[in-house]
Amino acid sequence: MNAQNPPIPFPSKLPEQVAFHRTELGPILSLYGRMVAAGEWRDYGISSLRDVAVFSVFRRTAENPLYRIEKRPKLRGKQGMYAVIGMDGQILKRGADLKTVLRVLERKLIRAVD
Template sequence: MAQLVLFADYQRKGRRVFFSREDLAQLLSIYSLQVSRGLWRDYAIDHRSNMAVFSIYRRSQEHPLFSVNKVVLKGDRDANYVLLSRNRQLASSRLLSDIIEVLARQLAVVD
């Protein structure tokens, strides 16, 4: 005899985090400015259990120069934005515009 399985029992219990349309508009505007300057060439968007990540690359074969993480911790209503460069935290804020300002200052990673 067949056993009834409820799909809701197998869904992820955590809240999925995505970039909103406004978030993406801000990120892509600074990205396009830096692409026109020849500094950045590629980007990727990833979704993990409690965060969304916008990674910026100089070349697609490398590790990301910068990544903007939108993190929602358990119990928080609002997201926290974190700017990372090679696993170092450069900035953190509840507002994406603060993170965009740091990126707009033309941060350059020295090899």
């Protein structure tokens, strides 16, 4: 190398994308299937971004999500990396265990079936 052509610096690490793992999608899709069978939910969307993975649940395709199930690994040591967020943006439940966090939506399934 000479002084006229310094080496081009490469980024040490490309930004990673947060996504749900297969073991996380199992309980989410199980709940989703039961809510669809109860007539409460009709559609879903999954987003994998740099800081967060989001599973959005819709009553109808062309509207805002009823609920968002979020995974934020950066919050693992604080409030827990999983959260269920309502349509109005209110956090309904947050924690480190996905199945425990999903229980807030299980209660709504019990009410829907009654």
